[in-house]
Amino acid sequence: MSPEVSDIFARLESSKKSYLKTKRADEKADVLGPHVVKLPQTAIPDYIKLTKYQEFCWRTLGAFVRLKAKPNPKLEQSLLQAHMKMRPEEYVSYVWMTTIIVGVASAVVAILLGGVILSFLRIDATLILVASVLLIAIPPILAYMVLTSHPASVAKKRGRDIDKRIGAAMGFISAMASADVNVDVIFKELSRQSIYGEIRNEAEWVTRDTELLGVDILSAISSAAQRTPSMKFQEFLQGVVTTSTSGGQLKPYFLQKAEQFEKESKLEMRSQLETLGLMAESFVTVVVAFPLFLVVIMAIMAIVPGGGGGSGATVLLLYAVVGLMIPVSQFGFIFYIWNMTKEASL
16 A cells, blocks of 8 residues: 555544544633634635725725615525625625626717718618617626626536536545544545535535534534535435434445435436437538538539529528538537536546
8 A cells, every 4th residue: 555545544544533623722622613723834814805896896886786786695695606705795786887887888889880880881870870779788788697697607517517526526425434434524534635626615615614613513514505506415415414313324324325326427427428429410410411412502503504603692602601601510519519528527
């Protein structure tokens, strides 16, 4: 056994009482609740700060947002699930200020562009007015919609990452549970494993609640279940709390969940392989065979007299198929397959 592996098992030895205790500034004091954690020498706390632009938005519109904005529990939950360390009021002020800036910039561009068109081109003023109104209205609406849905989008991305890695993480948890390691130590060690992606971040928050805030492990796991964006991980955490409070044993539960997620992972991989096979057949039919027949038919129509080639429309359509349709369809299939294989490799 290599020294690195033996060192890992030495750190996971559950019989060492010092490993199971929280390091405190005063080991003699029996402190309940929040306590002082002994940080490494020269270490300083890491404060959460807004960016300069976000701070500007908050200082400019913070009072107005507090007065006019309604409570938004859905946005608050999305920010928690996305691990975006901002209060809902701060994010709302950021969204509103960005929307206002985009609207003003769109109005300036529309006015300047409309004046240039009226000065140099003879176009109906009504058409220019309609185009200017659309140019003024569409960009701020799009900016507001994108920024409002951004936390939920980040949360869904984190949820997909958790779902892809949960099988491997359950193997790690069940292996530690088989060695009779306590639940809080399991989550603490899981928070040190970067290969588990967002599951590691969820475990870090559980460890933060227990060791820094003094919350008991079951309450910390219950809070993590409420804020996680993955339904699979939420079900697993709720099962941990239910099993513990009902007097059950966690070791069989961890082993059962590891086996369950392993089977689900195999089924998902089989489904992805079938999807890739279907996409390959569609690629040959839509991107290879159909454009080839279309190009041949259009080339013959352009050459044969009376086939429509004299007007040049057939030749122009042939250029569009060869130069636009085929490359776009190929890149679309490539991007879709790349994105699918990328999510599967998480």
